[in-house]
Amino acid sequence: MLTIKNLHAEVDGKQILKGINLEIKKGEMHAIMGPNGSGKSSLSSVLAGRENYTVTQGEVIFEGKNLLDMSPEDRAREGLFMAFQYPVEIPGVSNLHFLKTALNEIRAYHSLPAMESKEFLKLTKEKQQLVDFNANLMNRSLNEGFSGGEKKRNEVFQLAMLDPKLAILDETDSGLDIDALRIVAAGVNKLRSADKAFMVITHYQRLLEYIVPDFVHVLYNGQIVKTGTKELALELEEKGYDWLKEEVHQKESV
């Protein structure tokens, strides 16, 4: 579904990604871990198409298409979704109105007619129950005055509504208490399916207790330095990142 080859990117003239290689297939759950400043969030920003990132080398193929050639909105319409680490607030725009606009833009891209209000509301109700999202929040302004946890849960609700092929969760666990974390994780687990893939970016192993990954990649200094399974995450939790850093430096000095 997603193939990242030798991806290099910079922001403000500073190299952030230094040759990422990654292959994600349908139905897979990939966790990206790594210490602060390793380039985790930069990777998601580059994939989603944030403007201030410049790709200097490499390519990204998403469902057979060159992702890097597409505008951010077309990437979304092709089925790439990013749950933001810091979801923005948009005052005066109701959550539902926003979602309906988004959904219909995506449908229009695929030459589908706009969804009727009745059908839309039915879908809303269904998904809201599925990911256990507070119905009162649906009619409020988009993220305005939401708590940190509510914002993250809204991201998962949007994920459920827009039904993408690939979902990137960018530190969705940050700022969540344990209860909120459980609810968010339960929502994500319900959305897992054989034709959907996930890339979960996280700092801590804690989230991976609830969302069990098929693969764990460790990002350090703009590169994936180690790939393993969920056991790798446990090892990192126990030993921290320092041993990995040392390993990398030893390799470099050899």
Next chain:
Amino acid sequence: MRNSNEIIDDIANREYEFGFTTDIEMEMAPVGLNEDTIRFISAKKEEPQWMLEWRLKGFQAFKKMQFPKWQHFEMPELDLQKLSYYAAPKKKKQLNSLDEVDPELLATFEKLGIPINEQKALAGVAVDVVFDSVSVATTFKEKLHELGIIFCSFGEAVRTHPDLVKKYLGTVVPHSDNIFAALNAAVFSDGSFVYIPKGVRCPMELSTYFRINAENTGQFERTLIIADDNSYVSYLEGCTAPKRDENQLHAAVVELVAMEHAEIKYSTVQNWYPGDKDGNGGIYNFVTKRGICKGNSSKISWTQVETGSAITWKYPSVILQGDDAEGEFYSVAVTRNKQIADTGTKIYHLGRNTRSRIISKGISAGHSDNTYRGLVQVGPRAANARNFTQCDSLLIGDRCGAHTFPYIESRNSTATVEHEATTSKIGEDQIFYLNQRGIETEKAVALIVNGYAQEVLNQLPMEFAVEARKLLSITLEGSVG
């Protein structure tokens, strides 16, 4: 309901009836402004002597006045002696089909969702019968008549209800109020007159759109609305369709009078020609609008959505004379390219327990300048007066300006006056967030702006609000990037 044949007959007859006006339309007053011009206008309109005298009083005041200098923009050079003050309704060039209309105009109509027949009427295409609006207008007129509501052109009111006009004309905006109001008093062309009798709740939104003869009221429009005790009226001015006009200066006057327990809601959508992107051409919209809450517990509410004109310069105001009276001002002003808006409100708290609420949302894009200017004045008698003002500015791009000049004068220590102001930019983060959900940038901006203006748009009557939303989106097209 009358059947459609009757309505068609009615329209056919009416057109015939108006046949005579073609003669008048050929006539124009000589260029320039002097007493003769005013006598000429008054004679053309077959006005009574008192009306002429009032006009002349306006002219005397006008002669002594000068253009103000306090506005936050460079006053364009206006030679009022070069205008013609009786350019009788120009007959628009009749087009035979929509194919002959400027495609850009049509595209805008399309986006606004204006029905095809209305498109034709607005663009000046010959229409056999503008079926919907006229039949609606006819039924409206009958219903209003039954309730004793007077809704007609100003000129008609001068002839048919001189006592009412005489009693209220100039009581809110005197003939000597300011130079543009004085000019209007001297040369006003036509406008609307509304009287709602005691205890009557006007059952429909009154709109110039439904008033036969509403077209071509000219550049010096004058409107007078009186709501007698315990009555209610909602009045809509303007239309979201783009309005092209050859007259550069528009100096209208609107006076509202609310008696005891009466309520007037006045909504405006202004979409006049703003000039091209370099600031050439465009309308100067210099309007004096003021209402008085004369009776106790009366209420006046102004709502405006201003997207057009090269310069919009107006302060719809409320004098809260009666005790427990309430005044409101809700405004969205959008400027782009080189447009200028210097707008806001003045609220005078004179009575006890009077309340006012001001919500102003300025949106500037391009090289435009958007100014909020407001005065909240509390008189010595206005015990427990309360005011809340919120005035927000939204910037799109980094070459536009937003300015706020709030004036507060309180002469009563029991008054509460609150002022909140914010300035924000449409954030790249907000746009990117919406992009990431599949929404393109232009739509994203429209969504953000509509959300920002929502509090004001909510004040508009339902149907108007829908159109105004679309208008906001269209106005800002191409402003980003």
